[in-house]
Amino acid sequence: MEPSAKGSVVMGVVASLRSAKKNGRVSEEQLAARLSSAAFALYERKIEIGLWYPMAAFGELVEFEWQLAGKDPDYARRSGVQSADRMFDAGIYQQLDYAQRTDKAQTREALLRQSKLITTVTGTLYSYLQTSVRFTPDGSQLEIVYANAELFSEPLRLSTEGFMNRVNERQGSSRRWTSERTKPGEIVFRMKVPTRIGRSAAPEPADSRAR
Numbered sequence: 001m002e003p004s005a006k007g008s009v010v011m012g013v014v015a016s017l018r019s020a021k022k023n024g025r026v027s028e029e030q031l032a033a034r035l036s037s038a039a040f041a042l043y044e045r046k047i048e049i050g051l052w053y054p055m056a057a058f059g060e061l062v063e064f065e066w067q068l069a070g071k072d073p074d075y076a077r078r079s080g081v082q083s084a085d086r087m088f089d090a091g092i093y094q095q096l097d098y099a100q101r102t103d104k105a106q107t108r109e110a111l112l113r114q115s116k117l118i119t120t121v122t123g124t125l126y127s128y129l130q131t132s133v134r135f136t137p138d139g140s141q142l143e144i145v146y147a148n149a150e151l152f153s154e155p156l157r158l159s160t161e162g163f164m165n166r167v168n169e170r171q172g173s174s175r176r177w178t179s180e181r182t183k184p185g186e187i188v189f190r191m192k193v194p195t196r197i198g199r200s201a202a203p204e205p206a207d208s209r210a211r
Contacts, residue, residue: 001052001127002054002055003054003055003056003126003127003128003151004052004053004054004055004126004127004128005052005053005054005055005058005125005126005127006049006050006051006052006053006124006125006126007047007048007049007050007051007052007053008049008050008086008087008090008092008125009058009083009125009126010042010047010053010058010061011047011049011086012079012082012083012086013058013061013062013065013079014042014043014045014047014061016065016079017031017043017061017064017065017068018043020065020068025068026068031043031064034064035060035061035064036057036060038054038056038057038060039056039057039058039060039061039064041057042054042057042058042061043061049090052127055126055127055128055151056151059151059153059156062155062156063153063155065155066154066155071155073158076154076155076156076158076159076162077158077159077161077162077165078162079155079159079162080158080159080160080161080162080163080164080165080166081162081163081165081166083159083162083163084096084162084163084166084167084170085166087121088170093121093124095117095118095120095121096118096121096167096170106196106197107197108135108139108193108197111142111193111194111197112133112135115133115142115144116133118164118167119131119133119144122146126152128148128151129146129147129148129149129152130146130147130148131144131145131146131147132144132145132147133145135193136190139193140192140193141190141191141192141193142190142191142192142193143188143189143190144164144177144188144189145186145187145188146186146187146188146189147185147186148185149181149185149186149187150184150185152187154181157179157181157187158179160179160189161177161178161179161189164177164189165177168191175191175192175194176191177189177190177191178190178191
């Protein structure tokens, strides 16, 4: 299977670009000129939330939308918040429903378990990413690592921050994720470990391969 994105994330950018066209921010001619034939065809398609769509074409749409927004990092983060809300409200991902119903983690093991659960959503949205969850050696931060992430663009990195922070908010947590691209194919998301959890010995990294 070629690297692909699930319709539940593709739908958001397609709807945004159609809204931009309707509001006069971009024309049909500009879209056709700036996008490849595959990306333009994806823009014109009816998107089904449960189907897979080519990552390359989806990535083009994401980049074009970000350019229309002036490459504003906060715009990308807000799109991630909106994506999380759509998925919570649709109730199609049991992991998100469980996360919303679960109390704040009180132990390192519970925090690790909850974070691993959320990374399984990544595997349902992107066919090619490899994820792992770990604590930093000093135990002060939790890290989620996206490997094989060459196709995961900067606006997607930022929107994922917004997505993950919205999940925290839905759990009643004020903790915030930050991220950086540490290698061309690696992105690391970090969150400070709450002081109530302490600094016990860090568990071994837990890997999850997207399917």
